[in-house]
Amino acid sequence: MSRQFFFFDQPRRFVVGTVGEPGDRVFFLQVSDNGRVVSVALEKTQVSVLAERMEQLLSDVASRAGEVLASDVAPDTSPLENPIDEEFRVAAMALAYDADSNLVVIEAQAASEDSEVAEATLLEDVEDGPDALRVRLAQQAALEFIARARRVVAAGRPPCPLCNQPLDPSGHVCPRHNGYRRQI
Numbered sequence: 001m002s003r004q005f006f007f008f009d010q011p012r013r014f015v016v017g018t019v020g021e022p023g024d025r026v027f028f029l030q031v032s033d034n035g036r037v038v039s040v041a042l043e044k045t046q047v048s049v050l051a052e053r054m055e056q057l058l059s060d061v062a063s064r065a066g067e068v069l070a071s072d073v074a075p076d077t078s079p080l081e082n083p084i085d086e087e088f089r090v091a092a093m094a095l096a097y098d099a100d101s102n103l104v105v106i107e108a109q110a111a112s113e114d115s116e117v118a119e120a121t122l123l124e125d126v127e128d129g130p131d132a133l134r135v136r137l138a139q140q141a142a143l144e145f146i147a148r149a150r151r152v153v154a155a156g157r158p159p160c161p162l163c164n165q166p167l168d169p170s171g172h173v174c175p176r177h178n179g180y181r182r183q184i
Contacts, residue, residue: 003121004131006031006038006087010103014135016047016149017080022156023168029090029108030080031135037081040108040133042090044153051149053095054104054142061097061139073140075148088131094122104142107134 008014011033018025027047030039055069062069088110096105107123112130121129137145157166162176 002127003129004087006131006133008033008036008038008133008135010136010138010141013076013081014106014137014141014145015076015078015080016145016152018152018155019080019084023166025156027152028080028084028086029133030084031133032081037083038087038133039080039084040088040090040110041086042093042108044156046090046093047149048153050093050095050106051146051153054106055146057095057097057104058139058142058146070140070143073143073147075144075151077148077151087133091130092122096123098136101136103136103138105134105136107132109133 008031011031013030013032015030016027017030018027020026025044027042027044028039029042029047030037032038059069090108091111092109094105094107094109097103098105105123109122109129110131121132123134157168159165160167160172160174160176163174165172165174
């Protein structure tokens with residue numbers, strides 16, 4: 001299947017944001033540059049894992065170079081740009097570091113009927129496969145993404161101290177309470 005491939009090399013903006021209220025939010029990765037805006041939907045856990053892995057990657061690169069990773073980064077706090085049209089829902093992601101250009105490479109890929117084909121196309125330039133978004137970022141832009149991602153994830157519902165599931169204002173059915181409703 002021919003795929004739609006969105007490529008951005010050091011875009012003006014690469015952010016994560018949400019639409020909706022906590023408990024009913026949709027998370028988006030959004031890239032914008034030169035009048036183009038591409039948004040892909042993903043899960044909160046995918047955002048969290050991407051930020052965590054990206055920070056680990058940058059930390060490893062910095063330690064190999066004998067440097068210290070910057071920690072005083074101000075995240076982009078502007079809302080997502082309109083229009084927010086979901087190109088696809090992210091099923092798989094890949095993260096790499098291009099040492100020749102000192103850029104972080106992030107790829108988000110749509111679901112595919114054939115998981116082996118999908119896995120083989122991650123970070124590959126092929127014509128067939130699931131739709132994909134590939135972004136190359138400078139380290140500073142990657143650090144800004146991490147800071148914003150953490151802030152967006154933390155803005156949701158607090159976790160239950162017993163089961164770590166999100167708490168609703170009315171409480172939730174906690175498995176650690178044998179199915180009884182836990183109030184906050």
